[in-house]
Amino acid sequence: MDSNMSxxxxxxxxxxxLSSPGLSYVGFSDLPNLIHRKSVxxxxxxxxxVVGRDGTGKTTVVNSIxxxxxxxxxxxxxxxxxxxxxxxxxxSTVELEERxxxxxxxxxxxxxxxxxxNNTSNPDPIIKYIDDQFEKYFNDExxxxxxxxxxxxxxxxxxxVEPYQRGLKPIDVKFLKAxxxxxxxxxxxxxxxxxxxxxxxxxxxxxxxxxxxxxIKIYQMPDGDDEDIEYKETFDSIKKCMPFxxxxxxxPIDLKGHRVLARAYPWGILDVENSEWTDCKALRTMIISQMxxxxxxxxxxxxxxxxxxxxxxxxxxxxxxxxxxxxxASMSAHERKLFEKEQELKRMQDQLNRMQQxxxxxxxxxxxxxxxxx
Numbered sequence: 001m002d003s004n005m006s007x008x009x010x011x012x013x014x015x016x017x018l019s020s021p022g023l024s025y026v027g028f029s030d031l032p033n034l035i036h037r038k039s040v041x042x043x044x045x046x047x048x049x050v051v052g053r054d055g056t057g058k059t060t061v062v063n064s065i066x067x068x069x070x071x072x073x074x075x076x077x078x079x080x081x082x083x084x085x086x087x088x089x090x091x092s093t094v095e096l097e098e099r100x101x102x103x104x105x106x107x108x109x110x111x112x113x114x115x116x117x118n119n120t121s122n123p124d125p126i127i128k129y130i131d132d133q134f135e136k137y138f139n140d141e142x143x144x145x146x147x148x149x150x151x152x153x154x155x156x157x158x159x160x161v162e163p164y165q166r167g168l169k170p171i172d173v174k175f176l177k178a179x180x181x182x183x184x185x186x187x188x189x190x191x192x193x194x195x196x197x198x199x200x201x202x203x204x205x206x207x208x209x210x211x212x213x214x215x216i217k218i219y220q221m222p223d224g225d226d227e228d229i230e231y232k233e234t235f236d237s238i239k240k241c242m243p244f245x246x247x248x249x250x251x252p253i254d255l256k257g258h259r260v261l262a263r264a265y266p267w268g269i270l271d272v273e274n275s276e277w278t279d280c281k282a283l284r285t286m287i288i289s290q291m292x293x294x295x296x297x298x299x300x301x302x303x304x305x306x307x308x309x310x311x312x313x314x315x316x317x318x319x320x321x322x323x324x325x326x327x328x329a330s331m332s333a334h335e336r337k338l339f340e341k342e343q344e345l346k347r348m349q350d351q352l353n354r355m356q357q358x359x360x361x362x363x364x365x366x367x368x369x370x371x372x373x374x
Contacts, residue, residue: 043102045151046291047133049183050107051126051175052160053114056190060248062107062158064261064272065284069250070094070107087112087125106152114171123175130154130182134306142344153303155294156219156287157183160190163203167210180217182302184294186286187211187218192245192278193263193270200245207243221286222293238286244279248272 050058063069070092088111096103108129113122133153140149159176161168168176176185189195189203211218221235249272253262263270273281287294 043104044291045104045106046156046295047106047108047152047154048287049110049126049130049154049157050160051110051113051157052188052190053162054111056160056162057246057248058109058158058160058190060250061160061188061190061246061280062248063250064248064280065287066096066105067261068094068096070105087122089125089129108154119171122171123178126175127178127182130179131306134182134303135310137303138307138310153298154183155291155298157185159185159187161187161207163189163191163194167206168214168216173210173214173216176211176216176218177214181305184219184297184302185217186283187243188283189243189245191247193247195245204243204245211243219290219294219297221290234285234289238282241275241279241282244283246280246283247278248280 048062050062052058059070089108090111091106091108093104093106096105110126113126137149137151137153140146157179159172161172176187179185187207189200189207192200195203210216221238223235247263247270249261249263251262251264252259253264253269255262255269255271260271260273262272270277272278275281
């Protein structure tokens, strides 16, 4: 204590008071609780993109995960649009609250994906939607009022693979490779209740093999602290289930004295959260427990990639001569930030000069005309 105080003359009384046993509490230990209360008060925003062929149970699975009918009416794509390969995106937003914690959940459903005669252009509207949300956030972030930015960026994408196909189709590979650097991808095997346990094991192996073969980027849970035994157990149990095989239900049924979401068959009742048959429970645990990490990866990785490319190329939106400004790859991040600030100040100065010129012109035009004749 003496060595720490040797260079602080005149503060010995204060230091001795702070180090007194009765006054040792400062309050730093309560910071996590303060941050938690602030986050709870603000609420959370999460956007989930659901992609797969119509009839694979996308809507039912999402409703089962969140125990809420987020989408009740399915949008039908006209046959004329299906033959043209048109995909329709249908966002639905719902406010969920559980024990005082509010989540603004947006689920973006895709209709018509993979159902047309020519599916080569199917991925285009989905990729455009993801980029449009990045562009919207980029413009809002560059605006004057940045305190209340509505985050509509896609934080996670559930990709449904048909249960009877072997591995990934060419359209699957093309699409997943295109979006792997833009969004957190979680591949799913749809309608797991139509497969036996042996068939499920084969399908999972084939899907995992193709993902590795084609070097497709999918979301990976972060490794937890070795001392966090509970997280490590959860991590290991979820890891064993990947890729997930899921099925959903909107029908609550009484099963052994408990109310569960289940599917009734002539041979019995299937609880969609029974880990012995489906991975619905593991999928929910992953999404909920990693919701914060999904948002962080979206912001720090996918959005930053888009933002860097946007500034380097000057594409779309408000690009004004930034093309080529960042062509020098050796420019550091600090230098780029300084350049951005300089460009912003320059735009503001130019705008101010134009306003002053307009005011001066209006003033001159309003002055009375004097007769120059003697």
